[in-house]
Amino acid sequence: xxxxxxxxxxxxxxxxxxxxxxxxxxxxxxxxxxxxxxxxxxxxxxxxxxxxxxxxxxxxxxxxxxxxxxxxxxxxxxxxxxxxxxxxxxxxxxxxxxxxxxxxxxxxxxxxx
Amino acid sequence: xxxxxxxxxxxxxxxxxxxxxxxxxxxxxxxxxxxxxxxxxxxxxxxxxxxxxxxxxxxxxxxxxxxxxxxxxxxxxxxxxxxxxxxxxxxxxxxxxxxxxxxxxxxxxxxxxxxx
Numbered sequence: 644x645x646x647x648x649x650x651x652x653x654x655x656x657x658x659x660x661x662x663x664x665x666x667x668x669x670x671x672x673x674x675x676x677x678x679x680x681x682x683x684x685x686x687x688x689x690x691x692x693x694x695x696x697x698x699x700x701x702x703x704x705x706x707x708x709x710x711x712x713x714x715x716x717x718x719x720x721x722x723x724x725x726x727x728x729x730x731x732x733x734x735x736x737x738x739x740x741x742x743x744x745x746x747x748x749x750x751x752x753x754x755x756x
Numbered sequence: 757x758x759x760x761x762x763x764x765x766x767x768x769x770x771x772x773x774x775x776x777x778x779x780x781x782x783x784x785x786x787x788x789x790x791x792x793x794x795x796x797x798x799x800x801x802x803x804x805x806x807x808x809x810x811x812x813x814x815x816x817x818x819x820x821x822x823x824x825x826x827x828x829x830x831x832x833x834x835x836x837x838x839x840x841x842x843x844x845x846x847x848x849x850x851x852x853x854x855x856x857x858x859x860x861x862x863x864x865x866x867x868x869x870x871x872x
Contacts, residue, residue, distance in 0.1 A: 685760065685845070685862025686800075733799050745860075747799030 646670040649734050649748040656755055662721040664751050666734030668714075672746075674737040675717040677701075677709060679730040680750075686733065692717055724755040758783040760848050760863040768869045773836055777866045779829040779846030787849040787858050791820050791831045794843045794865065803831070803844075836870045843867050 647668045656662050666675060674693055678686040678701075688701030690709040698709050706728060708720045721728055734748040760781045769775050781789070788807045792800035804813040804820040806829075813820050817834045833840055843865040851858030 683864060685847075685864050686860075687862070688860070735799075744802065744805065747801070749799050750797070 647734060647736050647746055647748045649732075649751050651751060652749065653752045654754070656724050656753070658725060658755055659723050662724050662753065662755075664719045664732055664734075664753070666717045666719070666748060668717075668736045670736055670738060670746070671714060672736040672738035673714075675711065676735040676737070676745075677707075677717070677719045678733045678735065679703065680733060681730050689719065689732075721753075724753075726755050729753060729755045758848075758850055758859075758861050760846055760861045762844075762846050762863040762866050764866060765864075766867040766869070768871060769836055771836060771838055771870050771872050775833050775836060775868065777831045777833075777844050777846075777868070779831070779863060781827050781829070781846070781848045781861070783827075783848040783850050783861050785851060786824065786827075787851040789820075789822055789829050790847040790849070791818070791829075792845040792847060794845055796842070800845055833868075838870050838872060841868060841870045 650665045676691040677689040680686050687703045689703055689707050690698055690701055692698045692711040695711055695714055710718045732751045735745045737745050763778045788805055790805045791803040793803055794800040803815050803818050806813050806822045808824050811822050819832045822829045845865040846863040848861045849858045
């Protein structure tokens with residue numbers, strides 16, 4: 644998707660290992676978000692950022708941490724991956740206060756074995 | 757509890773036919789309602805965004821309607837194409853204005869398959 648890239652696209656990791664997913668944007672948008680998508684559930688917000696070093700929790704933040712040291716990068720870290728964190732992770736960006744238009748990345752498929 | 761429910765869960769139609777997808781929500785306060793298209797292995801892409809005062813919005817062959825009184829929305833696809841095969845997700849923004857920090861409530865989507 645134009646202006647937003649996620650890496651890696653796929654990852655398999657072992658239970659208990661740390662994992663970091665990266666979201667990079669070239670749109671200079673203020674707001675960045677991490678969501679997870681699981682079968683039978685709508686996308687659920689993990690964490691979001693409203694500026695450099697400004698982050699807040701979403702509805703499913705347990706087991707996850709984030710960092711944003713630059714406007715363009717938003718990192719999601721699983722400190723000790725568990726099988727319940729097997730999911731597809733999406734990053735999104737938004738620059739509009741009004742109407743809040745979102746642009747989503749292509750996702751990272753994470754498998755914890 | 758704020759919820760967004762979509763129906764049907766899945767749908768198969770023949771190329772060239774029309775179809776309508778439904779979305780019912782119980783979100784308050786309501787800010788806006790969005791429809792997204794998600795192709796397999798890709799992120800959602802916005803089709804339409806409607807606020808309380810808008811009851812219809814079109815984007816090419818896609819037309820969304822909103823009835824804020826009954827808290828229902830529909831997405832109508834006209835003259836379907838094979839490329840319309842995707843998941844269609846209804847999303848309601850909770851909040852008093854369309855802010856970027858409003859909570860988004862996502863439906864689980866309708867999986868549409870268009871067959872030749």
